[in-house]
Amino acid sequence: MLNSSTPYKRSQSLARGLAILQVLSTTPSGSAQISELSQRTGIHRTTVKRLLHTLIAEGYVKQSRSDTSYRLSHLVRQLSDGVKDDDWVTEIATPAIGDLLQHTLWPSDLCTLDGAAVVIRETTHRFSSLSFHRGMVRRRLPLLTTAAGRAYFCFCPKQEQQQLLAIIQAENSPQSPLAHDALFIRQLIEKTQQQGYASNEGDWGKENRVAAIAVPIFYQNRVLATINLVFLKHILTPEAAATRYLTHLNDVVREIEKQLNRCDIDLGRDRI
Template identity: 30%
Template structure:
């Protein structure tokens, strides 16, 4: 670049420094950014707010971390789920304004579902603690896991079941009953949404009789082409609202949230 006889813009330099740190670290708290840059937190907050307004930065609800938008990335890695959280996070926030029960965005892993984002901190019923980022969810017992299994492509379904059959423990016992799993998938597809297993109480391995979180959940898959890239659930205290009652009240809100994520992902050319 030519040696222009002008002074650099200090505020712009600080903003670019913050963006560079975010790109290198991929996610950082306000305190992390303060330690990395030495910029005072009030100034950092203004920088992040400005960057957010320009679509360069977003904030994850599950842990408050700041992340660079994918508009800053040269390309999206095929195994990178950040784009899904970036699109899904504001949708979950919109959902929390209509439904006061929490929702979780999760993605399939080899033998379980992993939570990536939740709007628990935005819901009125904060007695339901937010699931931490990276929480492992039972594939066969949870509503999200059952939604994934019921709508994923057949080869993927067979591969997942094969892995689950080879694992020890009661959490995987259902995988060895092919007829029961097929019936579960058919019933879930007819219903249009997934529900928890009757003996699932939120713990990965133990049945509801031993570990009960007091919740009920429904879930729907996020589908792009024939792939299930993730699931969104809705969870509530079952002593307050029945499964039937919650479905009648909020199923359409959940369906709208899922469709919104799908539409925004397609419009951005992500995950396809």
């Protein structure tokens, strides 16, 4: 069919490709599976897969290394505001935590704040021979009982800590009593800041056989994300893990922070 204002035929492939980009730019998590893209665009799954291959080849879409989801790439920044700021962190950090895996063998997660929790944006669980989990992307971790959450909470500004505590105190969750315990909070912050990393050793009830250490990623004088190292507590203590691996973890963080400063991204919105 010809458009009344132009003699040229409408490009169906281009229209479908743009529809996929539109869905990816509006998904709450910033990523989507082929099945979701097919459902939301009305395009057959096979066609969606073919179009994604083209968009990846042209640099506008990337496939997660952790699962089968797809997300917008840096290049889309030149076209619109469709990419969330956290996606910059995820994309920059993904190769870095891949390198970390080569040194540690234990899996790591890249996490960003999501309400009064942190959410896993990228992970090396899928690639670690020592991993005891696989489907970790988009899993939420509590702030006060996980190393990744504590690394955010203990190193963010005091005002933000108070805001986060108020949210947790209002929740009906296992960590709510901890948020009301002023002594626990003070000791947690002091210990974490003094040792330079956060830790947990089976403190999260859902994963009581797991231990971890974690460090924050800073950008523009604020905590932008955290990276953890996860292991079984009967094999390693957090102290032993820090002795062996904290230098590698900090090296990864410094590299990510350096790349973030080169990109000079705009954080935009308030996190709380």
